[in-house]
Structure formats: C-alpha cells, structure tokens
Amino acid sequence: MKTRAHVFVTGRVQGVFFRSETKRNADRHDVKGWIRNLPDSRVEAVLEGEKDAVNALIDFCKHGPSGAKVANVDLKWETYTGEFDRFKIKYS
Numbered sequence: 001m002k003t004r005a006h007v008f009v010t011g012r013v014q015g016v017f018f019r020s021e022t023k024r025n026a027d028r029h030d031v032k033g034w035i036r037n038l039p040d041s042r043v044e045a046v047l048e049g050e051k052d053a054v055n056a057l058i059d060f061c062k063h064g065p066s067g068a069k070v071a072n073v074d075l076k077w078e079t080y081t082g083e084f085d086r087f088k089i090k091y092s
Contacts, residue, residue, distance in 0.1 A: 002080040003051045004033075009043040009061050011071035018043050019089045021065040022057065029053040032084035036091070048084055 009018070019035045022045065026033070031053050035045040045061070047054045064070050 001051050002049065002082070003054050004046065004048045004078040004080045005054050005058060006076045006078055007045050007047065007058065007061055008038075008074040009045070009064070009070055009072070010041075010074070011064075012067075012069040013043045013064060014041055016065060016067035018064050018068055022060065023087055023089055025060045026057055026087035029056050031057050032087050034084070034088050034090050036089070046078075046084075048080055048082070 014037050019037065022035050022043075025031075026047070029049065031047050031049040033046040033048050035043060038044055047057050058073065058075065062070055062073050
C-alpha cells in the first residue's frame with residue numbers, strides 16, 4: 001500500500017549530513033519526495049512510497065546519521081499523491 005508522511009525533525013539535525021544520509025536511505029528504499037533545512041534549525045521532509053519503506057525512512061529519521069541528536073520527530077500522515085519521480089534535497 002502506498003502512503004505519504006510529512007515529518008519535522010527537531011534536535012541537532014543540521015550540519016551533520018542529515019539530508020544527504022536521508023536521501024541515500026530514501027533511494028535505497030525507493031521512497032520519493034524531498035527534504036530541506038528550515039530556518040528554525042529543524043529538518044522537514046515529505047516521504048512517499050510503500051508503507052514499509054516509508055516507515056523504514058521514518059525510523060532512520062528518529063536517530064539520523066552519526067553526529068545527529070534527534071530530540072523529536074513530528075509526523076503527519078497524508079494522502080498519497082504520486083507526484084514525485086525521485087527523492088531530492090531542497091535548497092531553499
């Protein structure tokens with residue numbers, strides 16, 4: 001079953017390769033969408049794909065790469081749209 005998740009990750013998540021490692025994991029799990037840094041030091045991502053694959057990426061976001069210290073992951077399930085053809089890093 002296809003699903004979509006919108007996540008906001010709080011903690012020490014910028015400057016620790018969080019976006020690039022999330023993209024690497026998304027590509028490995030065939031998850032589409034995007035990730036970006038926010039001005040308030042959070043990371044925001046939209047994830048679409050098979051439910052198990054999206055859940056695997058959410059699990060990654062809960063701890064992040066080495067060097068990250070994730071304090072919280074705010075998760076909102078949304079309606080799958082299929083609008084993405086890949087996973088990309090957005091640079092504001």
